[in-house]
Amino acid sequence: MPVNDPITPEPLLQLGLGFMASKTLLSAVELGIFTALAGGGRNRESLAAEVGLHPRSSADFLDALVSLDVLDRDEDGTYRNTAAADLFLDRNKPSYVGGILEMADARLFGFWNNLTDALKTGAPQNEVAHSGAPFFATLSQDPIAWRNFLNGMNGVSTPLAGALAADFDWTGRRHVVDLGGALGAVPAAVLRANPDITGAVFELPPVRPVFEEFVAAHGLADRLAFHGGDFFSDPLPEADVYVMGQILHDWNLEQRRFLLDKAYAALPEGGTLIVYDAMIDDERRRNTYGLMLSLNMLIDTEGGSEYTVTDVTRWLRGAGFRKAEARPLIGGYTAVYATK
Incomplete structure (x- = not known):
């Protein structure tokens, strides 16, 4: 008989202490480690001096990043970015996705300390919990937090945008509007x-200044417009393709159905609504990322959560869409293409 592998506590301890590795990466992004190394390798002393590391912390911190596979270290002690870190965590590259990590560090890391309270009460633990004011209204009053949030959303959307642009057949389409599209990564x-x-982005008016900076930087000011408004109360701009990316997970079931009904009514015959989120697999076992994001929605919204493909397909058919096709994107995200 084969001998069973011994049961050890290491996997549980590694999981329970995972916040240490997470915060190590978040601090590295905040300090600009990967941007500092984008120009080439550096020794510990010069790198520590540039980003402001104390001599007591620098060796362990930088070597921890090596052990986490986000930095490499040569035999002579020179530190370098890994290929992935250089591509995605250098602030000066258009492929930078660290905005979401900056937002997670500034906002979500602290909020998750109150997960137990959220689990017991069902109440959000974000800015609303402290001020009582609506989330976006509160956040937009702080220019730094607002910019970090928008750049964070853009950071999440950037790789998804490329996947979506390649996956969907855009032949014959004329105008795409991203509903709640932040800075416009998808239409861009x-x-x-x-x-x-x-294309256009339909967003709350305070988004416009940061949106205009993004569009100008990408040379799309003549093709990508901004429409200020609230998709619950204002008419939707005309389009033959609407995108709702990471939108439905912010709201409760009644609000989701309202938004899908509204998009269906505004689309022309043959128009398409694209919905994408970190949808949970129907068996609710495999997409750990989607389940973690659903807990994040518990912490960060009043009624939001992730949902399954079966759920959203049912809602879309209830809104009147005659066809809904689900396709995997990247990183645990799924897109559903619904045709009127």
């Missing part, structure tokens, strides 16, 4: 790949 990716298409 679509427009870059399809020079005959124009």
